[in-house]
Amino acid sequence: MDTARIPGTTGEIPRSSAAESARRGRPRSEEADRAILSAATELLAERGLGGMSMEEVAARAGVGKTTVYRRWPSRGALALDAFLTEFQEQQPLPDTGTLHGDLLAALRGWTRSVTRTPAGRMLAGLIAEAQRDPALGAAWRDRVIEPLRARHTIMLDRAIERGEIRADVDKDVVLDLLFGPAYHRLLNGHRPLTDRFARQVVDLIVAGLSADEPA
């Protein structure tokens, strides 16, 4: 995934006036960065976002609280970066040759990440936190949702090129139909997120997209 960490996006606090080429003062410790992120990741996996306090992150990382706040302005911003460190690159951009294959691979990749790794818990916690922290909500859209959608849009573009689906299809709606049900089950937990479920969703979407084709 090419959403590599771009400093300054979530709440990443830029050093002074940015483009000042000769940075003054002691440089930020990269080791502290790593220690904080991995402490956050551990706590997130162990106890969920609610159980990840800045206090304990700092203590576990062997770092002062100011050192944490200097880098991340809020719990959510830190959790988001910890999540991305785990989650990024896990999401494949499949190219199987058919729309059905691509969508299925993408959806299964997602459902497996969230059911088999700590990413699911983190993801649910972050969406929850984003409901109360608008800044986190914006960062979440910009750094997670949109980059993933951009990648997945490519699958649809390829299907259009191949003539599998109409060129005027509303790709936003298709992507919401693909992932919305999965997020729904993850967050509400009313039914399990199985491979079979993923296939059924994809079957129906592909059938629906093909239905109004000239045949």
Added chain:
Amino acid sequence: MDTARIPGTTGEIPRSSAAESARRGRPRSEEADRAILSAATELLAERGLGGMSMEEVAARAGVGKTTVYRRWPSRGALALDAFLTEFQEQQPLPDTGTLHGDLLAALRGWTRSVTRTPAGRMLAGLIAEAQRDPALGAAWRDRVIEPLRARHTIMLDRAIERGEIRADVDKDVVLDLLFGPAYHRLLNGHRPLTDRFARQVVDLIVAGLSADEPA
């Protein structure tokens, strides 16, 4: 809607040994009930679930915290009841004669509730809270998600009876495809929840369901 408040479901605390016909002591004040619920509803609408503290609910209702906790075991449980008071009955069970009409009416009813009333904010806040409070998650499923699904299943049963769709369709998947995308947009806010969006979703689902029909 038949999800009328059934004491004991969310966490409703029963009076002593329940079936004891002749209750002793001072009866619970129904006015306190109302004052608490409406204070909670106000705060929820004004500031979202994050801004609704038990402390302030009690203060605004002119009631001791104990009185609140005697009735609702947690912030989430109270918020859930406040939400249901607002949301219940708002969700219609349409009967238009066609599957497409029914699904569209149901989805539009939902999207309008969440975009035009405080219900949307409450709903998002409750799903968020449910991520950190498993008991609330269970109550949410039992008192909101499942009753709604039961009602909506009726629409699919009628379509089967009419022969519009196959009898062996997986109704769970269809319902997740119907509402999942809408929840997705509500919680992530990446695209707006428009009437047009509702129609596109329903169009595609109905097309997909009809595709594998014999005729």
Added chain:
Amino acid sequence: MDTARIPGTTGEIPRSSAAESARRGRPRSEEADRAILSAATELLAERGLGGMSMEEVAARAGVGKTTVYRRWPSRGALALDAFLTEFQEQQPLPDTGTLHGDLLAALRGWTRSVTRTPAGRMLAGLIAEAQRDPALGAAWRDRVIEPLRARHTIMLDRAIERGEIRADVDKDVVLDLLFGPAYHRLLNGHRPLTDRFARQVVDLIVAGLSADEPA
């Protein structure tokens, strides 16, 4: 000493609107009062006022920080009460029959308290703290300095009655001459606070007071 703790003086926070005879709600725990005061006294004796943090007082007393702040609004106010608990009653009101005997007993009582018990350290710390906290300064004057002066004034009144000194002597100045040098040595530490020193001070004051007598 009759400066028994008068609630409301230092910063003692009164319960609600004071004269409300029937106090409602859970009463303040007297055990918490005791635990906090004795934790404060211990820390004060061990490490001085600088080493007495509210954090540690609360921890050592097994009490929440709010419970401490509910009673004492600042570190200084708490320290002042802890000091009085130790110091009060230690200061005698001598009645030896002569001015010289009375002044000497009073001054020696004071110097012995401050040199042989933890009171000296507390006293020095409190005067220090009072320099930066005006509210504490006022409480210090009202609850320590003035009550002591009132008691000591009695010695001078008796001497006037006996005809040992003139009736128009400025008692404030005499008291400052009596205790000022001792405070000076305590706070600056440039010379020791010995019994001999006390006697020399008293000798000179009594001589000075008698000098302008008709004889």
Added chain:
Amino acid sequence: MDTARIPGTTGEIPRSSAAESARRGRPRSEEADRAILSAATELLAERGLGGMSMEEVAARAGVGKTTVYRRWPSRGALALDAFLTEFQEQQPLPDTGTLHGDLLAALRGWTRSVTRTPAGRMLAGLIAEAQRDPALGAAWRDRVIEPLRARHTIMLDRAIERGEIRADVDKDVVLDLLFGPAYHRLLNGHRPLTDRFARQVVDLIVAGLSADEPA
């Protein structure tokens, strides 16, 4: 006053191994010295010692914190030098021809300095700080108290030479009787530091010293 700043006394940190005649490396900036001292003096006068943080001194002087700490090892040491810069030379060594005149001039000089210039606030703050920093306490005695006492002792020696007082008088006690009451009022603030007060103190001391004279 001849207590001109003697480097190395308070905590003044000498450059390398001191007597090495040919100092190598960049010399210390005298401008930084001045900027720091005057920033400290300003802050001390504005907000007292409690409001003078090393952080803000450095910022206001436009200097790195290291540069401050290289010169003064602690807040107290810096404050002491700032105080001396203000206070020194203000204290006269009177020579009026009589003990009474000398003592009165000396005491009034002191009380006027502390009541009419920022020196009083600084002095009180420094004595306070010295209670928690023993090194500062020692420096305070060595650089302020003792030099002043040495000067004032001269007044007593002259009185002995003139035969005004006995040669075996304990000069330490007399000086504590002279200044102790004034420090007492400054630090406790229970009574004002007036010229009248100074005269009353001096009157009584001189009377007391003369009493046991052969006459």
Added chain:
DNA sequence: TCGTAACCGAGACGGTACGTCTGGTCTTTTT
């Protein structure tokens, strides 16, 4: 003229304590 030593401003570092807030429980008196 070059190297080296000590300085410079800036600012990050690990810590401690602050005073506030809320959660959920407990203990009173009053109804």
Added chain:
DNA sequence: AAAAAGACCAGACGTACCGTCTCGGTTACGA
């Protein structure tokens, strides 16, 4: 026996300074 009130313990919050450290860079001496 339930109500209202309010105290209880616990612990996270974000801030302010502490005194130390690490940068890139400057200034002056001695080789």
